[in-house]
Amino acid sequence: MRPTLLAPLAFAPAALAATLAVAQTIPEATPQSEVFPMEQVGHALAAPTPQAGRTAPSPQNAPPDDGQWTMPAKNYAQTRYSELTEITPQNVATLTPQFTFSLGVDKGEEAAPIVADNTMYVVTAWPNYVYALDLTQPGAPMKWRFFPNPSPASKGIACCDVVNRGGSVDHGKYIFNTLDGQTIALDVKTGRALWRAQLGNISVGETMTMAPLVADGKVYVGNSGGEMGVRGWFAALDESSGKLLWRAWATGPDKDVLIGADFHPFYASDRGKDLGVSSWPPQAWMIGGGNMWGWANYDAELGQIIHGTGNPGPWNQEQRPGDNKWTTGIFARDPNTGAAHWYYQYSPHDEHDYDGINEQLLLDMPFDGQMRKVLIHIDRNGYIYVIDRHTGQVLSADAYGPVNSIEGVDLKTGRPTMNPAKLTKVGATVRNICPTASGAKDWNPASFSPRTGWLYIGHENMCMDWQDVNVNYIAGTPYVGAVVHMKPGPGGNRGEMTAWDPVARKPVWADKEQFPIWSSSVVTASDLLFYGTMDGWFKAVNARTGELLWRFKVDSGIISQPISYRGPDGHQYIAVLSGVGGWSGAVVSGPVDPRDGTAALGMVAAMSDLPKYTTPGGTLYVFALAQH
């Protein structure tokens, strides 16, 4: 029996309009005995050799901090590390809001504020307003605002709230995506559109929510729609004109995936002709997902583009036997042609919605007695992968959250060892699968401090019950085929901030959170770590110990990307957007009823109490020390 309790239903007909009048308790936590010990499932090709050097990004991928914050992840290495040191563990208690700004939108705000040339740029959830604020003036008045007017219909095909993960400033342009599938470049001086590229087609359920990666004179973007039978792609546009340079599909024949003579995957199971067709039932690759809605890296050091691919569709795995190439994996490509160099698949034939689109951090790291150029990827499937950036070889794979669906990664073949007890099927509900569909961590990226050598991973602690159901493909409608109920993981805390030592391959400290952590973090050179919680606390903790040093209650839960920058007055500022929502917060910001545990793809079962703690909102907060 499910442990879920249902509150007594008592109402008069007139009370039906109140969605919150009746609600239920959230499910009991998954027992600790259901998950594997981390030590049991972690594997590496060699024992730790920390004496071989210090972990750090290369200067090409993480140049010295100029005090600005021009792209969501701070630099190409995506460390989200600020070299500013004015705010310290000793004085952070005096951190005070300097100004706030209402975004005019109360859906989930996932973007990072961007700071360039003493101006701050913010893009909101649909309808994707863009604001430019003058940081040189008291109160940061608006310089301009831009309303792109995306189609209202795009709201109805966005799987998990109408979010936007941010924009970037480069060469005098602010570049961002709209939910209805446009990439737009604005003149930072005037706020006028320099070009607009229509890339997505909402009539087939295609949206865009990711933050464009701007590098090397190009704009790299991908589509969303893995829950709608949308075939995934990743594309490069010319930064000056918006012209499409190349587009690499995530499924289909090699020529569509841009697999050619330069393709040298490390593992044998990724070699062969047109695997993006043959690893699917006939025609299924055309509606097979693999969408790139997360984070791509420009590896300036090795001259390559690195990006993940999303989950295969539908979620019902029985409708798509095969490895479902090239979904739930990672590609390295030539920036100029898109030609694939290597590929690795985290979750062949994914059965649990474990998208592979989470962030990569590009680092030089000691491994097996020498410094290796690696990427670290913290996957939805609960494993943190250290991968050689030259070859795509997995050096280590360790669990960082509760796992029982994968018993470990076989480092000879690269393939996960699936736990047969947690495979999904039609006609039966498989209970207590860990991690849950949204992953041990979802899209919200980790940060890295070269001072500690640790990653700071804000993540989830959730599991789920899952039943596959057969689903018909109807263009423009969901193509999911699963009934999911999520629940807290072992211990009952649904979130956790973990400091992770990638060399020693183990956690250093962990702070429990009541709700899943859906924000990224920023770590500073004075060893402060800032992150937000879904119940609306913006926190500073000691990056060495996890000790809470300061917190501030904002108007709505935080699921966005905090930043650190130097203001025109020379002082350090910390900025973050409030505005709960996203997949995990849909029960507050979306048209979602807490009585339906299956709502929001099963997330509501585990989050029906969130409305008690926060309400919809959307505000920019900017903090500094009280002295100014």
Added chain:
Amino acid sequence: MCSHLRSIERRGLGAGRLGWIGVCALAAAGLAGCHRGPMAGEPAEQPDQLGVIDTAITPGVGHSLVSDDPRARQYYDNPEAVTQGARLFKQYNCNGCHSSGGGGMGLDLMDGSWMYGSRLTQIHQTLVEGRPNGMPAWGGKIPDQQLWQLAAYVRSLSLPQTLAADTDDTPGQMPAPVPAAADEDAGWSPPADTTNTYGTTLEGPAYEGPAASDTSKHPPPNSEGAPQPTPKGARAHHP
């Protein structure tokens, strides 16, 4: 006219609810807006015909009734209609957006709040035409009889009888037939005031505090250059 009488009834000037229906039926004999008006025989099902455009999408209280589609009649008080509708709701991926009625990509269908009207003719019209925030237009793509069955199921999701039959957190599994009386009042009426204290019905799992720091199992190494831990909330001088 009916809503006018309804407002009288609310003020205690009219008869009880059943009496009001009777009054309405008498007063509105021949007007299609009141479902109990006499009808000239059962209309034939017309699967290929798109829904009649029904213009009763007028918000506010006290507006007049509008013409109703006679095809709607057979889907009231019809258990088969809601059972079939429940099946079709999954078959056509309605549940993909609206979940088990609680919404997601699409609107909440069990909260009794209707943006485009709650009567079967209005729901049918929404299904046929689509709506601008992402609801597809199904007219001509799904047989008309099935659209009516879907409309009946959608209407049933917020019925007290349907909600009362829920046994777990997957609602709408035992949909009650839609009583014709449910749609007698085509107007909008404000919902009753509601308060949720969250005091008794919403309890999370056992959880110790909002900011508990679990450093016991992995004591931090005393790394080079590490500042000394600062007492919580300590104030310090500006550098």
